[in-house]
Amino acid sequence: MRIPSSRVVQTIAAALAVGVIATGCSSERSKDDGGGGDTFVFGAAGDPSSLDPALASDGETFRVTRQAFEALIEHEPGGSELVGGLAKSWESDPTGTKWTFKLREGVKFHDGEKLTAEAVCKNYDHWFNWTGTYQNSAVSYYWQTIMGGFAKNEAEDAPKANYKSCTAQDELTAVIEVNEATANLPGGFSLQALAIHSPKAIDAYQKQQATGEDDAISYPKYSQEAGTVAGTGPFRITDWDKGNKEVTLERFDDYWGDKAGVEKLVFRTIAEESARRQALQAGNIDGYDLVAPSDVATLEKEGYQVPVRGVFNIFYVGFSQEANKSLQKKEVRQAIAHAIDRDNIVKTQLPEGGVTATQFMPDTVDGHSDKVTTYPFDTAKAKSLLEQAKEQNLAVDFCYPTEVTRPYMPAPADLFELMKTDLEKAGIKVTPKPMKWAPTYLDATENGSCDLHMLGWTGDFNDAYNFIGTWFGGYDKQWGFRDAKVFDALKAASSEPDQAKRVELYKKANEVIMDYLPGVPVSSSPPAIAFAKNVNPPKVSPLTQENFAEVSFK
Template identity: 75%
Template sequence: MRILNSRSTRALTAAITVGLIATGCASDRDKDENKSGAKDTFVFGAPGDPASLDPALASDGETFRVTRQAFEALLEHESGGSKLIGGLAEKWSSNPEGTVWTFNLRKGVKFHDGETFDAKAVCANYDYWFNWKGTYQSSAVSYYWQTIMGGFKANEDKETPKANYKSCTVKDDATAVIEVFEPSANLPGGFSLQALAIHSPKALQEYAKQQVTEAGDAITYPKYSQEAGTVAGTGPYKITKWNKGNKEVALERFDDYWGEKAKVKNLVFRTIDTEEGRRQALQAGDIDGYDLVAPADIKTLEGAGFQVPTRDVFNLLYLGMTQEANPALKKPEVRQAIAHAVDRENIVKTQLPEGGKVATQFMPDTVAGYSENVKKYAFDTAKAKSLLAGAGASGLSVDFCYPTEVTRPYMPAPQDIFELVKADLEKAGIKVNPKPKKWNPDYVDAVEKGGCALHMLGWTGDFNDGYNFIGTWFAGYDKQWGFKNDKVFNAVKAGSLQGDPTKRTDLYKAANEAIMEYLPGLPLTSSPPAIAFGKNVVPPKVSPLTQENFAEVSFK
């Protein structure tokens, strides 16, 4: 999510960016053909930098966009869809209780460093994560492990969730058995996450020699995760270089890949953090595709012959409220006032592609568990002012963090959306103190640690289960929200423990109703993000989960 001061500034920045790209890459383009004349390099314009080359340490889509090409999990999603299929496990099953998961693994799979993939490798990974200590136990570092598997062998903080991971057992070379203490709606979907993708055991030994460190709100990630050379997965591409100065990650086809080989030899992810910059780079031929196309650019690009497929809606943008960061937010009338102050329909009309929707709850209507009976908060500035006055909060002043240097699938125009929300709040008499922070890592870390009273953030589903949305935020105390409410927590957890799909859906509906009655934050919108490709590109199948497999890409 990037922020600049004005449209004219963004246009100037984009022009400079494209100029630099064109100058810096001319020689590369001259070399970008093999002897047969076919292009050997596909360059994709990403909205933001990855945080890490080790997906286990990340929770952001830009990291996973890169690592997904190099790492594979036990399970995956079908190309272009949300159905779970085999990944490194050809088959999987569980006991009736959902606490014992058996994976029949693929044979003949090699890691990028030459190591052999087998059940020992699977267990080495899960046991490695389970035994993390120190800053690795911070939710900003091990977010997904804690979300899916709970805490660690020895929790060091009372707020760290209880461990649900029990063990990983090698039944034979091609069979791994993972046990958990309690059934969870996060399984089996969690086994498909990039954060739980499988690394070479040899690489894990090198990882263990380094540490994540923390000073205040700043987290320093280990060297191995910030430069190519150590990380090793099993995917169709291997990571060969991360040039942070040029905001570029380079990958090369892995010729020993067990499945269908990548069609293009070289894959490059280049960060261009403005919408205009990405569009102009595509039009100039300096990149071959980019994500998060500005709604106003879709028809222009299509009219010029570019390909601009739109994904299905599977995301949510929300206005987060951190009660412990501002005591006024503990009053329900204040949270309700903020909800009534924001014109969400205006955001949809002016900022989102066709198909965008106002969000009424913390999941899109494409997910089972969406309820038509949640409490609604219509746009009403006068009511917002009245609620503030009744709560003794007239003239409320609140810090509002917003991210810079990135764009997200659920938020195609971050600066513009921030300005709209800010203006709405000010019309209701709320003084907004802007707090800009660079997306990676400053903004994400500050939000997850509860340092932002108001903030804009969102979620693209990892897999198709309601708990992947509401369970992400409201299954228990979370610093990002800074509240404790057993009615909400218990309603959310009840769905996660129900094995019957129909009953689980009904429990998710009840949970959504409890959440919106309490109103910990304000769901804003859901957006169908568009992705663009060059005229000469045969694109991959686009994914509602934004999990495109670039090994499918080729050139016409």
């Protein structure tokens, strides 16, 4: 998810002064009703973009919606293995094109509706039949990544639909069929963007439309305020106070599984990492994510809990070859790669355990190759390549996000300044283009509006295709290139049913991608998350998929 991990997908807000952070203070949480403390407040790095996860691709949205919506398949707590979600079991036929899900009994949606196979199919058919702005990849990013296009594609560059049908075999058996086997499944069934909504809610969704295009998209009203969306999770969304940058969720007492350990869960956007740390130290919040590497030891000495997740992300500089035609020259792309001192970024900006990337996936995922073409820091070589390309006066717009930190990108402005300096030393003129993260920056990068941009991905599930296939399995506006050799390499890997053979094909695909060089993979890093001394924290996830229903107060 951009977080894309995993379409990573997919997040912001102006920094709040610690002095004005009042909700969820310790006195408010001193009550004990037998189910844990009253309110748990978490400091998020950015605003969600939508309360409907199907319209999102960013981690800050999914952090919120994951507490309220569940998918057919989930990941084990604290790990990356697939386990039952709303489906207690699942299986595919030998061709990998027919998936059968046995649903749990007695599951209720937040609006009182029952979970049935027909409800599941209503969700998938709803997404498949999207029209208009919903077919924009900035809105339906994950549907297009996992299932391809729509019942009727309206754009020439829309992917071919792979979704075929969903059938309710009986009340609690749903059968989903796709046209071709893909490495995106079964992992794709675990995505928040494909989490299951109440059929009554979907009826309400269908009466509203997203509008606009490119970086001027207006999302439907139901997705921007609480009251309509309804999932099956341990919490239900009850309020989104955009003025105070807070989303409030309440415990859902009819939840089918273990009840949440707190009555209320509040996500408060505090964009600046230092302000999040100060809020925790002041007792105004109970936890926060994306701890600055320099703060980990200090917080631990003060008695705070600061678990570090495993490495499962990638940070990269993307090129849009349609936004800037000079980037269509391979020598120019190579020059930019050689101009950026990635080792310095890892050394000065990332926590201990950060590594310089050689390809568009971390080395913790099977399919990572040790035979890819590499581009070590070399300013003189960068200048020479620009000469060869007759681009000594190359000028680029370089977009970067404001008011946000991400697991792979702890301080965007600092990272941008380092890379801007490196590029200018190679003779490249850089025009800064700062943008608010959600939805402006995400929409602009998704639509290929930036010559260069900074982005990254935290894996959604443990398969190499969730990284490299997310971007390079076919034409993508973010990158704006068409190269049959790259696309064919990914297609060969995706369609190979044998896991061992598929891993070898992923290695070959990584080698093809890094020879073509659509962008510059920079680094992977292990993000830390912090909790107050009196909190029983959830299991931390390498996929950043923490379940806050596991939280309680000591």
